Amino acid sequence: MIIVVVKSGDSVFEIAKKYGVSVDEIVNANMLENPDLLTVGQSLIIPKDSNTHVVLPGESLYGIARLYGVSLDALLALNPDIVNPGLIYPGQIVNVPNDVSNNRVIDVNGYAYPNISENTLKESLPFLTFISPFSYEVLTDGNLRPLNDERIIQEAQKTGVTPIMVITNISESGGFSSDLARTILTNEDVQTNLINNIEKVLKDKSYKGVDVDFEYIFPEDKEEYNIFLQKLADRIKPQGYTLITSIAPKISGSQEGLLYEAHDYAFHGRVADHVIIMTYEWGYTYGPPQAVAPINQVKKVLDYATSVIPSEKILLGMPNYGYDWTLPYKEDTAARSLSNLSALNLALENNAEIFFDETSQAPYFYYVDENNATHVVWFDDVRSFNARLKLIDEYNLGGTSIWTLNYFFRPFWEVLTSQYNIRKNKNATQ
Numbered sequence: 001m002i003i004v005v006v007k008s009g010d011s012v013f014e015i016a017k018k019y020g021v022s023v024d025e026i027v028n029a030n031m032l033e034n035p036d037l038l039t040v041g042q043s044l045i046i047p048k049d050s051n052t053h054v055v056l057p058g059e060s061l062y063g064i065a066r067l068y069g070v071s072l073d074a075l076l077a078l079n080p081d082i083v084n085p086g087l088i089y090p091g092q093i094v095n096v097p098n099d100v101s102n103n104r105v106i107d108v109n110g111y112a113y114p115n116i117s118e119n120t121l122k123e124s125l126p127f128l129t130f131i132s133p134f135s136y137e138v139l140t141d142g143n144l145r146p147l148n149d150e151r152i153i154q155e156a157q158k159t160g161v162t163p164i165m166v167i168t169n170i171s172e173s174g175g176f177s178s179d180l181a182r183t184i185l186t187n188e189d190v191q192t193n194l195i196n197n198i199e200k201v202l203k204d205k206s207y208k209g210v211d212v213d214f215e216y217i218f219p220e221d222k223e224e225y226n227i228f229l230q231k232l233a234d235r236i237k238p239q240g241y242t243l244i245t246s247i248a249p250k251i252s253g254s255q256e257g258l259l260y261e262a263h264d265y266a267f268h269g270r271v272a273d274h275v276i277i278m279t280y281e282w283g284y285t286y287g288p289p290q291a292v293a294p295i296n297q298v299k300k301v302l303d304y305a306t307s308v309i310p311s312e313k314i315l316l317g318m319p320n321y322g323y324d325w326t327l328p329y330k331e332d333t334a335a336r337s338l339s340n341l342s343a344l345n346l347a348l349e350n351n352a353e354i355f356f357d358e359t360s361q362a363p364y365f366y367y368v369d370e371n372n373a374t375h376v377v378w379f380d381d382v383r384s385f386n387a388r389l390k391l392i393d394e395y396n397l398g399g400t401s402i403w404t405l406n407y408f409f410r411p412f413w414e415v416l417t418s419q420y421n422i423r424k425n426k427n428a429t430q
């Protein structure tokens with residue numbers, strides 16, 4: 001994989017020629033709707049089997065070639081911008097050949113709403129270990145609101161993808177409910193009924209595990225939540241089912257706030273087979289403009305998480321969306337959520353230069369709408385994906401989890417598969 005950042009005057013044709021690939025390969029990998037339309041700062045992925053090396057002080061191109069066991073000619077072929085092989089500098093990115101067959105195998109989970117389109121579902125499944133239809137909402141008596149998940153499960157089984165049941169404390173009004181969680185966690189009869197219902201759905205729908213995504217639990221109900229998770233684990237794990245929990249992005253065990261306090265990282269690390277950390281929503285609907293998943297903040301979460309949870313159990317949460325804010329930002333005004341592809345096309349339509357924030361490792365751009373209002377859009381591109389996916393290796397994580405699959409963005413999968421191989425479970429259809 002090679003990442004190219006578009007400069008003034010660049011064209012897809014010239015970039016393709018430079019790197020020895022076809023125009024169609026670049027168009028397909030980057031989902032370019034109009035190959036003649038690029039904007040300055042746009043990042044493109046060049047689909048070649050290569051990885052990146054950051055030059056350290058004192059390194060030479062010859063030494064880098066020896067380090068990776070490749071010829072100097074092979075290295076130069078992937079780096080046409082290097083005119084003088086004897087002149088490289090610290091911090092420079094050098095593309096190196098990569099044998100993807102030797103990549104680490106990781107688990108990849110993706111959440112999907114039942115209304116996911118047929119094409120998007122089929123395009124996504126080859127890249128997944130687990131697919132998690134969202135969601136079975138728990139009722140106050142421990143029953144479950146039905147979910148139209150049969151189509152997703154059937155398509156998953158055809159491709160060796162493991163379907164995972166998701167339960168949430170989302171109330172009838174549509175949001176996560178602290179009161180609903182308390183009702184469930186403080187009544188043993190309700191819990192027994194709920195666990196019975198979970199077990200029935202697992203068997204009836206051929207799910208292979210359950211993901212418990214309870215959010216905004218009252219802090220004083222933390223121990224009750226732990227007890228419930230242990231009860232559920234004791235029931236389903238001896239039967240061969242997988243237990244996954246989804247938790248908020250904490251940077252310490254003492255972090256305050258309704259979203260964080262009841263999520264006991266150490267306990268989840270002991271009881272669950274996989275722990276999905278929702279490392280996104282720093283930039284959110286009613287918050288000020290910023291990156292959705294800034295890497296500097298994500299790393300703080302992983303520093304803490306890996307100190308109390310076995311790293312191989314952690315699935316790094318990855319957002320598949322961005323936000324569009326109207327400026328000047330006014331508190332409690334809503335940003336517009338949009339897919340990464342829609343964000344990119346919006347920049348192209350407005351001929352907006354795309355900037356890249358080095359601290360958060362995220363792209364953003366400005367544009368002016370038809371009412372003469374200025375907007376800023378933060379989203380993800382191949383550079384930000386590349387930076388965060390490298391954290392899986394850096395922290396020895398088990399893999400990643402995507403929220404959500406409903407908008408297919410091929411560049412993300414191109415980046416992921418250039419770095420990792422994806423585990424497929426042979427027992428997904430059994």
